């Protein structure tokens with residue numbers, strides 16, 4: 001397991017590379033050019049700026065999250081070929097700086113969705129929260145205004161250029177079924193995977209978050225069966241999965257240990273975090289510790305270890321603790337604690353294996 005840490009870039013993150021370097025066992029950053037709109041080719045000079053900063057800090061940049069997919073690809077519009085071409089050009093450049101994994105998602109319009117970014121937990125920390133009932137009645141206009149009012153940070157999935165054309169986008173998706181979304185994914189994968197293979201970059205689809213349709217928009221990376229179908233669309237090790245325990249874990253019906261066991265050789269990247277799912281379907285992001293949430297984090301790490309997992313791994317969203325002012329879900333403290341918990345589980349497994357006591 002190779003530990004990496006998400007970094008949003010100079011001036012776009014409260015966490016510094018020097019701080020990341022001091023978290024035990026972290027080898028590299030998970031990065032992206034967050035100011036390049038989806039569909040555009042990434043400029044080499046900006047890629048090289050990140051490389052220079054990473055090199056200086058002694059961190060690698062082998063994992064990118066995300067090269068976003070233009071909506072026209074997800075919608076299956078004729079203009080998709082142009083955006084697929086740009087995607088390929090970006091792949092060539094990323095290969096040049098040593099990128100090995102691209103994490104991306106195939107969610108229409110939005111990335112992760114929450115109803116409260118600072119919901120208080122019993123211990124006074126705050127975390128991202130999802131109120132199921134509220135999303136059913138969410139006033140989108142209000143939400144858009146709220147995000148626009150905080151121009152300091154770009155939030156994944158809520159990029160201003162997407163929000164501007166929200167109404168048109170919703171209209172465009174009106175006729176798109178899950179089946180069509182699968183077809184459009186297949187078209188994308190058939191074009192991209194052979195190319196990714198040539199440049200030795202593993203594509204790793206991120207599960208939908210939450211893993212069910214919202215606002216009437218279809219979502220397909222939601223369950224073990226759908227992941228199986230997606231990975232089968234183009235059956236290559238370069239068509240892989242970002243195993244995100246928090247996203248999949250928002251639906252307690254998902255057997256994440258089972259998912260790890262079934263797709264182990266197709267998981268180049270793992271996001272490990274916990275959530276607590278309540279009986280009414282609401283969920284809150286908790287500390288990474290198994291007993292703090294409803295996701296079997298210990299079981300997941302055990303399963304990765306049993307499958308000799310050699311891919312990349314990062315803690316995912318953390319709580320906001322110790323008064324830290326940070327990008328929602330992406331503070332330093334709780335994610336660093338998360339890493340130490342993951343290492344603890346990993347090393348305990350290794351020790352058991354070494355002393356031949358596995359299965360005791």
Ligand code: DNO
Pocket residue numbers: 065066103104105111112156206209244246247271316
């Ligand atoms: C949620 C996060 C996501 C992820 C993107 C990948 O669990 O990991 O925001 O970064 O969906 O494209």
Ligand code: MN
Pocket residue numbers: 206244246247271316
């Ligand atoms: Mn994730």
